[in-house]
Amino acid sequence: MTFNNIEAEQSVLNKIIMHNEAFGKVSDILEAKHFSDEFHAGLYDFIIERINNEKSVDVISIAEYFGDNLDYRKNILAVSGMLRVRDYALLLIELWKKRQLNSILLESRVKLEDGENTNKVFAYIENESAKLEVQSELKPTLHVSNIIDDMKEKRKLGVKPNIITTGFLNLDHKLNGGFYSKQLAIIGARTAVGKTTLLQDIALRAAKSGKKCLFISLEVDSQRVACKFVANIASIPAWKINRNILNAAELDKVDHAEKKLSESQIYINDSTDMKSKDIERVIKNKIAEQPVDAVFVDYVQHIKFENQNANSATLEISKNVVALKAMAQKFDVAMIAAAQINRAGVDKPTLAHFEGSSAIEKNADVAIIIHREELGEDERKGSYYSTAGTWILAKNRDGQSGDIHFQLEGEYGRFTEINNF
Numbered sequence: 001m002t003f004n005n006i007e008a009e010q011s012v013l014n015k016i017i018m019h020n021e022a023f024g025k026v027s028d029i030l031e032a033k034h035f036s037d038e039f040h041a042g043l044y045d046f047i048i049e050r051i052n053n054e055k056s057v058d059v060i061s062i063a064e065y066f067g068d069n070l071d072y073r074k075n076i077l078a079v080s081g082m083l084r085v086r087d088y089a090l091l092l093i094e095l096w097k098k099r100q101l102n103s104i105l106l107e108s109r110v111k112l113e114d115g116e117n118t119n120k121v122f123a124y125i126e127n128e129s130a131k132l133e134v135q136s137e138l139k140p141t142l143h144v145s146n147i148i149d150d151m152k153e154k155r156k157l158g159v160k161p162n163i164i165t166t167g168f169l170n171l172d173h174k175l176n177g178g179f180y181s182k183q184l185a186i187i188g189a190r191t192a193v194g195k196t197t198l199l200q201d202i203a204l205r206a207a208k209s210g211k212k213c214l215f216i217s218l219e220v221d222s223q224r225v226a227c228k229f230v231a232n233i234a235s236i237p238a239w240k241i242n243r244n245i246l247n248a249a250e251l252d253k254v255d256h257a258e259k260k261l262s263e264s265q266i267y268i269n270d271s272t273d274m275k276s277k278d279i280e281r282v283i284k285n286k287i288a289e290q291p292v293d294a295v296f297v298d299y300v301q302h303i304k305f306e307n308q309n310a311n312s313a314t315l316e317i318s319k320n321v322v323a324l325k326a327m328a329q330k331f332d333v334a335m336i337a338a339a340q341i342n343r344a345g346v347d348k349p350t351l352a353h354f355e356g357s358s359a360i361e362k363n364a365d366v367a368i369i370i371h372r373e374e375l376g377e378d379e380r381k382g383s384y385y386s387t388a389g390t391w392i393l394a395k396n397r398d399g400q401s402g403d404i405h406f407q408l409e410g411e412y413g414r415f416t417e418i419n420n421f
Contacts, residue, residue: 003098004036008088013040015085016047017062023051026089034089034096097132104128130277164294164334167205168417174393174400175366178206179294179334183397184325186300186360188341188349189370193385194408194415195338196220196298198370200228201414202336203266203296211293212265214286216279218302222270226261228413233257237411267292275304276323283331292333297324299338318359325363341369351394367395372408388418 012030015022032048035041046065050057104125111121165178172178179185189195196219203213217225224242231238234257236250246254269282283295297303305316328335339360341353349369354360360367372389391404405418 002036003095003102005091005095006037006040008091008095009035009037009040012085012088012092013043013047015088017057017059020051020057022085023047023057025086027051029086029093030089034092036095036099100132101129162293162332162334164206164211164336165209166202167208168202168404168415170404170417171368171391171393174396174402174404176399179336179366180398181293181332181334182329183334183365184321184328184363185334185336185366185368186321186339186354186364187336187368187370188339188354188360190341190349193372193389194370194410195340197228197408197410197413198368198391198415199296199298199336199338200225201232203294204229204232204264206294207264207266210265212291213267213294213296214283214292215266215268215296215298216274216282217268217270217298218272218274219298220270222268225268225270229261229266230254230257231411232413233260235412238413239411265292273304275306276320276327277306279303280323280327280330283327283333287331294334294336295327295331297335297337299340300324301340314358321359321363349392361395364395365397366393368392369394 012026016026027048030044032041032045035044043062043065047057050061055061108121108125111124112118162181163177163179164181166172166175187195187198189198200215203215207213215225227241228238230236231241234241234250234253236246236253236257240246240250241254267286269286271278271282274282279297283292286292300320301317303320306319324335324337327333339354341349349371351361351367351369353369354367369392370389371392372385372387374385387408387410389406389408391406393401393404395401407416407418408414409416
């Protein structure tokens with residue numbers, strides 16, 4: 001199988017030659033390499049060069065280009081121009097991908113027959129396949145009046161933004177209602193301070209408000225995540241549920257909590273060793289089954305680097321943060337991710353203490369830092385940190401920043417706000 005369509009290639013070229021404005025409908029996605037015919041590829045390059053130099057493409061200029069290639073000229077110019085040129089361009093790109101993938105698989109077979117290690121062959125397939133990604137389609141540039149008309153139409157129809165409430169009155173107030181679709185929110189803390197607990201607490205509260213939530217756990221398995229949700233609902237310590245040390249009354253509470261949790265719209269994926277593109281695939285697959293409103297990722301520093309040999313961990317973390325923001329926009333979801341912070345010797349952490357801080361500072365729409373004071377040795381009773389603390393709203397692109405005080409009920413996996421108004 002050759003995976004090409006010569007007539008489709010001729011049709012695209014004919015449409016652009018006869019109607020130069022058609023080039024604008026495919027220029028953001030179609031490249032010369034997507035043509036299987038070498039002459040067609042060269043002609044498309046010629047068209048790109050002329051249009052980019054503000055020169056028209058017409059029968060005369062094409063005739064000069066064709067020279068003695070009369071058969072090509074006859075075949076291309078004779079094709080009907082009545083087609084949706086972008087659909088044909090997408091077909092050419094899909095066929096190009098199939099040709100490239102076929103070549104990758106054939107080369108992989110040769111490598112296996114030559115005795116190459118399977119891990120190296122898998123890596124080759126993964127790296128080469130990643131190159132087949134075509135650049136994202138560009139959105140049209142709109143005049144501000146068109147944008148205003150769209151806003152008015154949404155108001156007229158009563159369309160409201162999709163807001164994911166955190167379930168915490170003071171935090172939602174500062175966030176103008178909660179987290180919004182297409183936003184990236186980062187919840188940061190030192191180890192054992194409560195970032196996963198807050199992430200799960202918000203996911204549970206969002207689900208209670210009717211939102212569909214996808215929780216991606218890169219650190220613990222799905223049963224431990226679910227157990228923490230149950231502990232929150234039942235007010236039973238998670239360790240007792242895990243160890244199945246429950247009296248009759250507690251067992252009834254757990255049964256009731258599990259029933260409530262089962263009725264909620266929470267989905268958990270605990271795949272390990274995921275890169276950002278793997279997370280994107282998980283989201284895409286879930287949305288194909290059923291749309292979700294919010295995606296929770298626990299946590300950023302556990303996302304594997306695309307380049308495992310990278311010299312700069314900070315740079316790779318930054319790439320993953322950028323990727324999460326892109327996913328929020330691509331899939332129209334609120335992306336809420338936990339992240340590690342470093343603050344040794346610092347009384348109050350700031351944005352600068354996030355690992356990969358520059359990317360978080362630039363790309364996050366919201367950044368919340370959980371701060372709990374470290375206790376002295378004589379004060380510690382099962383925890384190094386005080387149960388009272390502060391959520392530092394260090395960045396809030398569309399609302400207020402500031403501090404919100406809380407009390408942590410760690411054994412139940414939940415927080416309680418202390419009145420801040």
